[in-house]
Amino acid sequence: MKIAVDAMGGDNAPQAIIAGVEQARDQYSDLEFQLYGDPAKVKPLIKNSERLTMVATTEEITMGEEPVRAIRKKKDSSIVRAAKAVKDGEAEAFFSAGNTGAVLAAGIFIVGRIKGIDRPGLTSVLPITKPGSARHSFVYLDTGANAESKEHNLVQYGFLGKFYAENVLGVKNPRIALLNNGAEEDKGDKLHKAVWQDLNDEADLNFVGNIESGDLLYGKADVVVSDGWTANAALKATEGTAKMMLTLIKHGILNGGLRAKLGYLLLKPVFHQIGKQMSTSTYGGAVLLGLKAPVVKTHGSSDATAVTNTIAQIHTMLTSGVIEKTVEFFGQASSVDKDDKNE
Template structure:
């Protein structure tokens, strides 16, 4: 299995990308990597060239560039070349930590949508924080690819999330919920009320109803579906709350006197485990589901651990054939 890697994308590129790729290479003997970028900037960082192929590119897409214009203008950028490698069958998946919009645009316009999918959904894997929960994470989409969505798009997101939960996370008959402003059936605007009815009518979905944003991390559902605007706003609010709480706790320790500092030293292993559980490095990247091959975008500030874990996520997608399952389902439903 070959993964096309944008070696130039991300705040910590190319160093974090190269280190993470080498860690993944050493873990998985069935993976090979094509590294797209400027060799002058990262060749010296490579410790072992085994199963790493360097492909020279002459252009870079910066984090702040307008996405569609950038992929159309910069044909020899690492993002465009890597996406084209997947389109042409020279690689099985595309990985980047670069410009999110450019990666999404390259996925949609170059790699291409599965027939029957109107809009791919950006899919995040989020932690379940409830003590004693059977599972550690759940599927959340669309987390930002589409600011506006129609009813049928959310139904398609539900199936995309279902297949990912089954194949990649190993969840049998995953529970699907709709993100809404209340748990009752009649909550929400016209869109959400209509989607509730459509999801409830789908016999192949284990639809359990609405879920509120305050319950997202409590493990009440295995797949949470939403339009991109709502899901992205809820996700950022959740992340902001978590960061604020950590800041408050840190301030309490620093200004709480000797007793607080001693308490922190005793609880340091606990804080470490909590940090690992909540870290974006643990769960890999965001997947643009609904495309003809895996296109996975990890956070721009990703460290080598995040890169390695995201590559592990891509490997699982390839080995379990989640894209093939999606193609089969939507082809049958569009014959």
């Protein structure tokens, strides 16, 4: 299985990208990698070229560029060339830590949507922090691919999240929840009330109702669906709160005298465990679900560990056949809808 890698994207590229790819290559004997980028910058970093193929590109899409204009103008960029390799069947998946908007645009306009999917959703896997929970993570979409969504888009996200949770996370009959401003079924605006009813009417979804943003990390659902604007705002608020709490704890330790510092030394293994559980590097990248192939975007600040974990995520997607199962399901659904309209 071949993965097309944007070797130039990300704050720590190409060093972290190449190091992470080589670690993943050593872990998975059934993976090969196509490295798209500037050979002068990439080749000196490669320690072992086994199952690595260098593909020279002459352009880069930077973090600040307008996404759609960039992929249309810079045809020889590492992002565009890697995405095109997937479209042309030269690779099975596309990975990047670069410009998020450009990766999404390349995924939608080059790799292409699955028939029956109107708006692919950006999907993140987030930690469950409730002590004693049987689950360690949950699927969260759409986290920012679409600022606005219609009722049927969110229902499609429910199915996309279900397939991902079942095939990639190994969750049987995953619980689906709708992000809303209250847990009661009559909460929310007109859109969310309608989506609640649609999800509740789907016999193939284990819909458990609404979930509030304050309960996202408590393990009440295996899949949480939302429109991109709301989900992204809630995600950033959660991340900001976590960072603030860590800053306050650090400040308290540094300014708390000898007793606080001794307490930290005693609790250091606990802090390390919590840090690992909450680290974005642990859970891989964000997947643009609804496309014909895995398109996965990891954080721009990702280190080699994050890159390796994201490639592990892609490996599971490829070996589980989650994309093929999604294509089959929505293809059948589209045929049924077409037949209904003809009648």
